[in-house]
Amino acid sequence: MSDTSEKEQPRRRQARGERRIAQLLEAAAQVFCTTGYTAASTNAIAREAGVSPGTLYQFFPNKEAIAVELGGRLIHEMRETYGEALAPVDPVTPLDEVIGAAIDRFMAFNTAHPVFFALMHGPDMPGGITEAHDQLHTTLVGRIEDLLGSLLPEAPAADLTRTAHVCLGIYKAGLELVLAHQGAERAAYVQEIKNVLIRYLEPLVGDRCGRT
Template identity: 35%
Template sequence: MPDGARPERRRQERGVRRMEQLLDAAAGLFAEIGYDSATTNKIAARAGVSPGTLYQFFSSKEDIAQALADRYIPQLEQAHRDATSGDLDALGPADLVDRIVDPIIAMNVANPGMKDLIGRSELPEHIIAPARRVQAAVAGRVAEVIGRQRPELDEAARRRYATTVLRLFATFVPLAVSAGDDEREQVIAEFKTVLRGYLTEVLAAG
């Protein structure tokens, strides 16, 4: 490598590290105080840099939100693939709940700022649309499983049951993310109990 290329490469590596540092700081603040309250000045302070340094990498808080969404969406897609792939039709309600809950909870706990960010309807469509597509795909997969076990149900009923499952996730996931380690296990257990009860009733009816 030419001698002149080494300093440039080091500068690029420092820039990447600084950008990740700022994104980590933003994610932490979004989780703690919410997107609305997390100003660029607060993000810079959390990252231990000046606001001017932040603006070298990001032009606005929305720009930071876009970069975080780009980080989150592949993880969200992978978690949902893990939750909904394979032969779900062969699983009873207890195993089905374990399959779909565990990877999604784990991904949200690992990325606590994600829920507040991609769940905000007022953000530009290009930021939140990918997450909505993933959620719609999961709802479709759950509706498909319900339909195979309850073939007498029409499409509207299948979608309604699947939407209820997603709403239960929307209720319990933030509780699990914000809980301490000991309490989190209790929240997840309670969530699984509620979801198993609901799916047992849905799949057995008819």
């Protein structure tokens, strides 16, 4: 066997392993969304993936390990999403544009990955991703504060923090309704969330920045 062939074999095995892991994570996402984390089982995930439980155990020892891996990947992607969605803006940017752009990016992520809500906001969050979720929440609030600070440059830090928490709470509450609907009805709920945030922030932006 040539040196080139010997080097290619480990790469092929690694590629097959990565594809299998992706297959198992996709199946787990479907099962977690359908049954919730607590009721899910490794057997159900293996069945959804079309593999034997033994194959699953070659890659993950239990369902929490699957959830931790899936959650970690989603958290990484979410960080990229809010990096784009919550960048500070020019203070003269119309509020509806600021809210619309941020909500559209976050909704695109959450509707593409409904398991993120199922894992991160459900009552049975896996213990292994609790710390990562808490860090994400803290950083996310901080980025919302930065965005609000660009709109409300004279607002006290405590006010920005409180407002950021309220904005995030409104989004999370509305997200559950959005994920429960499809098509035009889903789009209508997304617009309602935007409307609520605009009406909540409009008086603050108007008072502090001289807008009407």
